[in-house]
Amino acid sequence: MASKPSLTLIVAALANGGIGVNGSLPWRLPGDMRFFQQVTTFLGRRPDSAFPDDDEPLHDESDKNYRPMNVTIMGRKTWESIPPKFRPLKGRINIVLSSREDVRKDVISQSTPEAPTYAFSALDAALSNVGTIAHTxxxxxxxxxxxATALSHPLCQRIFLTSVQSPTAIECDAFFPSIPKDKFQIASPGELRRIAGSKCPSGTQSEKGFTYEFQLWTRISPSLAKGE
Known part of the structure; x- marks a missing residue:
């Protein structure tokens, strides 16, 4: 019997959970964008690290040391917020969720060998089908x-959170839900580097007046949650 897939959330958020305003990110932080690209593209696929050398190609299917592509699942608005020249995300399997059949057909029509693209009506439908697609x-x-749906899903196992601090107040209209501390715990910086690789940036980062830190949250095992 095939094992059930596990879900990893990756997000950049303010302390109050703010992640977006007017359909866009409230910031442009190159370091965070690189973290997102490297983790979603390479995590688990390379024999050593999710953070290759700067001169290493982004995606090379001829490299037999690589495992199958990672999957990125997103909603329609997130898909549409990606600039067309970067859509679909290269080196990753793109899955877009939409209740609209016309949107799903349009998304699928943009599939390429470098960025296979699928569309489903809901998360559970995507998870039911993803087992037929080779992935990491x-x-x-x-x-x-x-x-919010994925965080409460029993298959959610970890969260890569970029904790962002802004020099001024930002009025967001989209929010990441509070991480339930009875179900998830923050990992040590060493554990983050063990998972993402020794080249993963650690400590406080500063860009464009913002400061931020990469964090890893992992699901607490049932025995620990019960205090055993």
Whole structure:
């Protein structure tokens, strides 16, 4: 019997959970964008690290050391927020969720060998079908409604959170839900580097007046949750 897939959420959020405003990110942080790209593209696929050398090609299917592509699952609004020249996300399997058949057909029509693209009506429908697609990890990349659904899903096992601090107040209209501390715990910086690789940036990062830190949250095992 095939094992059930596990879900990994990846998100950048303010302390109050703010992740977006008017359909866009409230910031442009190159370091965080690189983290997102490297983790969603390479995590689990390379024999050593999710963070290859700067001169290493982004995606090379001829490299037999690579495992199958990772999956990125997103809602329609997140898909549409990606600039067309970067859509679909290369080196990853793109799955878009939409209740609209016309949207699903349009999404599928944009599939390429470098970025296979699928569309389903809901998360559970996607998870029911993803087992037929060779893949390594499954990432949930937004937006707010999908994050909330995935965070409460029993298959959600970990969260890559970029904790962002803004120099001024930002009025967001999209939010990441509070992480339930009875179900998830923050991992040590060493554990983050063990999972993502020794080249994973650690500590406080500073860009464009913002400061941020990469965190890993993992699901607490049932025995620990019960205090055994």
């Amino acid at each position: 990890n499954i990432f949930i990349i937004g937006g707010a409604q999908l994050y």
